Amino acid sequence: MADKKLQFLLHPVSLRQHVQQWLAEDTPSFDYGGFVVGENEETAVLLCKSKDNHIWTAGSVKQAVQDARKVGGFSIKIEVECRSVEEAREAATAGADVVMLDNFDPETLHEAAEVLKQEFPHLLIEGSGGVKMENIAHYFGPHVDVISMGSLTQGYEAVNFSLKILKDGHNPHNPVVKTC
Numbered sequence: 001m002a003d004k005k006l007q008f009l010l011h012p013v014s015l016r017q018h019v020q021q022w023l024a025e026d027t028p029s030f031d032y033g034g035f036v037v038g039e040n041e042e043t044a045v046l047l048c049k050s051k052d053n054h055i056w057t058a059g060s061v062k063q064a065v066q067d068a069r070k071v072g073g074f075s076i077k078i079e080v081e082c083r084s085v086e087e088a089r090e091a092a093t094a095g096a097d098v099v100m101l102d103n104f105d106p107e108t109l110h111e112a113a114e115v116l117k118q119e120f121p122h123l124l125i126e127g128s129g130g131v132k133m134e135n136i137a138h139y140f141g142p143h144v145d146v147i148s149m150g151s152l153t154q155g156y157e158a159v160n161f162s163l164k165i166l167k168d169g170h171n172p173h174n175p176v177v178k179t180c
Helices: 002-006 012-026 030-036 052-058 061-072 085-094 106-119
Strands: 047-050 077-082 098-102 124-128
Touching: 052 061, 061 077, 061 085, 077 085, 085 098, 085 106, 098 106, 106 124
Parallel strands: 047 077, 077 098, 098 124
Antiparallel strands: none
């Protein structure tokens, strides 16, 4: 069972609370499930996460961060899903509090996180994508603040798919993650 494996990471008392929050974000319609079990509505506005489709519709990482800040004000943390160090720099410069380095292999993640922490010491770095219980130790490092792993809360092997918004003249597919 996942909670037994997590006891080395989380105190069991806080596990339920974390799982409620993770479920609300990671699995479609589980935000309603969080409501049913009494999760506070405030959770929804503590973190504004700009995913790639949000960035595409806003026109740029900078615009997506500015839009999120206008709506959420100063009291929320803004996280931007980034596919490259360049996107992470743009997000940090625009005022993001957290950058998620998505689908970076562990070695590239650590290189990128070190570079970003040197430039933006206040920035929180999250590693995500491809993280499993079998390889999570490879993602731990001095410059990585958060590691996310969808399989903790989903109870099933994730299907890797995405829906992209098409824009004339733009390719919506993720670029290959580049090393620093």
